[in-house]
Amino acid sequence: MKTLNxxxxxxxxxxxxxxxxxxxxxxxxxxGKKITLGLxxxxxLHMLLGIKSEVAIESRIKSMAATxxxxxxxxxxxxxxxxMTKDNKITFExxxxxxxxxxxxxxxxxxxxxxxxxxxxxxxxxxxxxxxLRTKQNAIKQAVDTIRxxxxxxxxxxxxxxxxxxxxxLVEVPGIKTQADExxxxxxxxxxxHLQLMAVDEDRIARVDTMxxxxxxxxxxxxxxxxxDPRKYLLKAIPVLDGSMLTDAKVxxxxxxxxxxxxxxxxxxxxxxxDFTGKYVGKRMAVVLDNKVYSAPNINERIGxxxxxxxxxxxxxxxHDLAIAxxxxxxxxxxxxxxxxxxxxxxxADSIRSSSIxxxxxxxxVILFMFIYYGIAGAIANVALIGxxxxxxxxxxxxxxxxxxxxxxxxxLTVGMAVDANVIINERIRELLHAGKSVVKxxxxxxxxxxxxxxxxxxxxxxAATVLYAYGTGAIKGFALTMSIGILASMLTAIxxxxxxxxxxxxxxxxxxxNFWFGIKAEGAK
Amino acid sequence: xxxxxYKKPLELMRKSKRFGIISLSILILSLGLIFxxxxxxxxxxxxxxxxxxxxxxxxxxxKVRESISTxxxxxxxxVTFFGGDDEIVIKTKMSSKKLGEDVSDKxxxxxxxxxxxxxxxxxxxxxxxxxxxxxxxxMSMILAILGILLYVSFRFEWRFAVASVLALVHDVTIAMxxxxxxxxxVNLDILAALLTILGYSLNDTIIVFDRIREGINTIxxxxxxxIIDESVTRTLSRTxxxxxxxxxVVLTLxxxxxxxxxxxxxxxLVGVIxxxxxxxxVASPILLWLGFSVSDYRxxxxxxxKREKEKEKMRAMYENGTI
Numbered sequence: 001m002k003t004l005n006x007x008x009x010x011x012x013x014x015x016x017x018x019x020x021x022x023x024x025x026x027x028x029x030x031x032g033k034k035i036t037l038g039l040x041x042x043x044x045l046h047m048l049l050g051i052k053s054e055v056a057i058e059s060r061i062k063s064m065a066a067t068x069x070x071x072x073x074x075x076x077x078x079x080x081x082x083x084m085t086k087d088n089k090i091t092f093e094x095x096x097x098x099x100x101x102x103x104x105x106x107x108x109x110x111x112x113x114x115x116x117x118x119x120x121x122x123x124x125x126x127x128x129x130x131x132x133l134r135t136k137q138n139a140i141k142q143a144v145d146t147i148r149x150x151x152x153x154x155x156x157x158x159x160x161x162x163x164x165x166x167x168x169x170l171v172e173v174p175g176i177k178t179q180a181d182e183x184x185x186x187x188x189x190x191x192x193x194h195l196q197l198m199a200v201d202e203d204r205i206a207r208v209d210t211m212x213x214x215x216x217x218x219x220x221x222x223x224x225x226x227x228x229d230p231r232k233y234l235l236k237a238i239p240v241l242d243g244s245m246l247t248d249a250k251v252x253x254x255x256x257x258x259x260x261x262x263x264x265x266x267x268x269x270x271x272x273x274x275d276f277t278g279k280y281v282g283k284r285m286a287v288v289l290d291n292k293v294y295s296a297p298n299i300n301e302r303i304g305x306x307x308x309x310x311x312x313x314x315x316x317x318x319x320h321d322l323a324i325a326x327x328x329x330x331x332x333x334x335x336x337x338x339x340x341x342x343x344x345x346x347x348x349a350d351s352i353r354s355s356s357i358x359x360x361x362x363x364x365x366v367i368l369f370m371f372i373y374y375g376i377a378g379a380i381a382n383v384a385l386i387g388x389x390x391x392x393x394x395x396x397x398x399x400x401x402x403x404x405x406x407x408x409x410x411x412x413l414t415v416g417m418a419v420d421a422n423v424i425i426n427e428r429i430r431e432l433l434h435a436g437k438s439v440v441k442x443x444x445x446x447x448x449x450x451x452x453x454x455x456x457x458x459x460x461x462x463x464a465a466t467v468l469y470a471y472g473t474g475a476i477k478g479f480a481l482t483m484s485i486g487i488l489a490s491m492l493t494a495i496x497x498x499x500x501x502x503x504x505x506x507x508x509x510x511x512x513x514x515n516f517w518f519g520i521k522a523e524g525a526k
Numbered sequence: 527x528x529x530x531x532y533k534k535p536l537e538l539m540r541k542s543k544r545f546g547i548i549s550l551s552i553l554i555l556s557l558g559l560i561f562x563x564x565x566x567x568x569x570x571x572x573x574x575x576x577x578x579x580x581x582x583x584x585x586x587x588x589k590v591r592e593s594i595s596t597x598x599x600x601x602x603x604x605v606t607f608f609g610g611d612d613e614i615v616i617k618t619k620m621s622s623k624k625l626g627e628d629v630s631d632k633x634x635x636x637x638x639x640x641x642x643x644x645x646x647x648x649x650x651x652x653x654x655x656x657x658x659x660x661x662x663x664x665m666s667m668i669l670a671i672l673g674i675l676l677y678v679s680f681r682f683e684w685r686f687a688v689a690s691v692l693a694l695v696h697d698v699t700i701a702m703x704x705x706x707x708x709x710x711x712v713n714l715d716i717l718a719a720l721l722t723i724l725g726y727s728l729n730d731t732i733i734v735f736d737r738i739r740e741g742i743n744t745i746x747x748x749x750x751x752x753i754i755d756e757s758v759t760r761t762l763s764r765t766x767x768x769x770x771x772x773x774x775v776v777l778t779l780x781x782x783x784x785x786x787x788x789x790x791x792x793x794x795l796v797g798v799i800x801x802x803x804x805x806x807x808v809a810s811p812i813l814l815w816l817g818f819s820v821s822d823y824r825x826x827x828x829x830x831x832k833r834e835k836e837k838e839k840m841r842a843m844y845e846n847g848t849i
Contacts (some may be wrong), residue, residue, distance in 0.1 A: 354784035364773030
């Protein structure tokens with residue numbers, strides 16, 4: 001008598017596998033791989049950010065202009081009228097014909113990816129199209145890295161920062177407790193942290209209150225306001241240096257015990273800074289962060305060593321966040337929110353509770369129904385259903401998949417649909433029993449008759465689920481995922497598993513008790 | 527227990543016209559609703575901001591409305607209870623691009639004096655993302671239907687594929703009509719529900735069609751109507767039972783699943799009912815109307831079998847070395 005068969009062995013293995021690997025998720029232990037709860041269940045912030053990559057081009061031009069100025073000054077090439085145009089070009093005029101060759105070779109060597117157009121002694125420098133594209137792509141990549149660094153430094157658990165599509169950035173931060181915390185994190189991400197050290201235009205600053213932006217531009221200047229009050233400053237538009245030459249930024253305290261940020265420049269930055277302060281003794285230099293003037297101290301003497309301080313009447317937490325932003329570098333281009341979803345932890349807990357209740361209740365209803373309607377055959381289907389649930393959990397745990405609220409709904413729905421296979425099979429078996437076939441034949445033919453229907457039905461549902469997964473975003477993907485895993489797992493549990501159990505129980509099946517075994521009052525079973 | 531015992535086929539096809547008229551009128555009504563009243567797009571597709579606020583005790587909804595209306599920017603914002611009476615949802619068409627200060631931060635300040643509350647959820651979708659999501663949604667529907675059409679044509683025959691897709695369109699359209707009728711807000715979860723209906727209703731139809739395919743090969747009567755009647759009757763118990771179990775779980779989801787997935791489970795509830803109805807009364811008659819011919823199909827199958835046999839024979843001869 002054959003009692004054990006490969007199907008039942010396979011099913012038992014699947015069941016053990018399912019139970020073992022779903023334990024870490026069910027007990028939420030620290031060991032082993034487990035299912036991550038989606039942001040909608042554990043609470044957190046989900047954002048899709050866009051990026052203004054054209055700003056990256058502008059600032060690239062700006063830093064090029066700063067380089068041109070520094071190079072010419074350094075090589076003692078006399079020039080005039082260096083400015084940035086609105087269509088992102090740099091124009092300047094050389095005063096000495098003999099400098100032309102020296103200047104052009106110097107620019108070609110030091111500034112890559114540009115085309116230099118000469119018109120007499122007038123020059124214009126523009127970025128090549130390839131370079132523009134590269135700068136834009138670089139801006140996105142850099143924004144992803146920078147935001148990730150900032151969130152990591154902030155000490156948040158497992159933030160996700162990833163590029164999505166061509167020009168979007170996905171940010172997911174779990175475990176945010178309050179709205180105020182969330183706002184602080186958003187500010188940290190958004191902070192351009194664009195640091196510039198700029199010379200004050202001492203010749204014209206007296207007139208700044210009556211000057212328009214256009215007029216300022218005609219002098220090669222720019223107007224920025226103070227961070228704390230409406231005071232205006234007239235500054236040379238081309239910065240002395242910017243945050244790209246910064247190596248470290250730390251929170252410190254000044255003599256009045258006010259928080260300040262101390263930052264250190266790299267070698268090149270320190271040299272430029274030293275040269276500049278040496279030349280501009282007696283004049284003012286502004287520390288500008290994100291286009292606001294934080295301070296504009298007088299230069300008393302040449303400052304070497306490349307150490308600079310920003311003081312701006314900060315709150316301590318603000319200084320702390322700002323230092324993080326400065327350390328992780330400036331965003332080459334500002335980001336903006338395209339989509340934001342934030343869920344508080346208490347709502348997530350509520351969602352888990354209510355969907356668990358729905359899952360358990362739905363499950364109990366289905367199990368009761370199957371048992372009452374089909375007798376032992378129903379009980380066998382129920383064993384398969386339980387196996388199916390464990391398998392779904394185990395597979396999701398192994399892949400470290402994310403369980404979302406729609407994902408929970410997907411599991412609930414799978415419970416309803418997974419028994420379908422067994423309903424089809426049981427109906428087929430009953431049909432054959434009614435037709436007077438033997439129990440063995442009814443079971444074997446029942447399975448083979450039912451197979452094509454179950455197969456075709458499952459494949460079509462899988463097609464729909466796959467499309468949903470491919471086109472869905474965020475939480476919806478979770479729904480498609482649990483449903484797909486559920487369908488695949490049900491093929492193993494509901495078809496192979498139950499078949500194995502029947503074969504295993506076969507010697508015990510009493511053909512006089514068909515009502516007990518299959519829930520039917522069959523008349524002529526042989 | 528047995529609710530359905532097969533005695534003789536129900537005469538469904540004779541009454542197919544009646545069901546056709548019923549379906550068609552519901553379909554037209556649904557389309558009418560969709561095109562006149564239109565969908566109530568939620569922020570996922572229309573863009574805007576949704577803020578869910580839970581109060582300690584009963585939410586002072588009038589006070590909230592008053593506080594919010596002090597800011598001109600919130601004109602046209604809606605404030606409604608959500609689930610119980612301690613929770614409210616504020617919706618506005620506005621969205622803000624700024625990371626530093628968004629709509630929810632402002633609302634938090636505006637509500638300062640309305641009591642102790644906790645902001646539990648803020649969803650903000652920019653208009654551009656909204657329209658992208660909508661395009662993606664429509665695209666996914668079309669792709670899913672195309673994929674199904676291909677698969678069913680491959681496994682059955684093109685008329686089966688067309689019939690099943692028409693039944694699908696029937697189900698999804700009616701479900702959409704109900705969504706419009708009950709003013710359910712259309713967000714991404716509703717799209718997921720509609721796609722699930724697509725899969726579910728197809729599931730049902732395929733199982734009936736599988737039986738018809740089997741019937742064509744085993745039932746002697748060459749009349750498709752008779753074959754359909756018998757096949758549908760034989761699968762009736764399965765169709766009803768599965769629908770019942772699915773209906774149970776979707777119902778528990780609807781009742782206990784919480785306010786957030788209410789629209790989702792409602793749509794599924796409609797889908798289960800319509801899907802069951804259509805797989806019994808709609809899909810098979812379409813097959814009949816499309817002019818599926820049993821004898822042609824049998825001829826083709828026989829030819830196919832003959833070709834297979836010949837191939838086998840050739841192979842056997844080849845292997846035996848006769849060729």
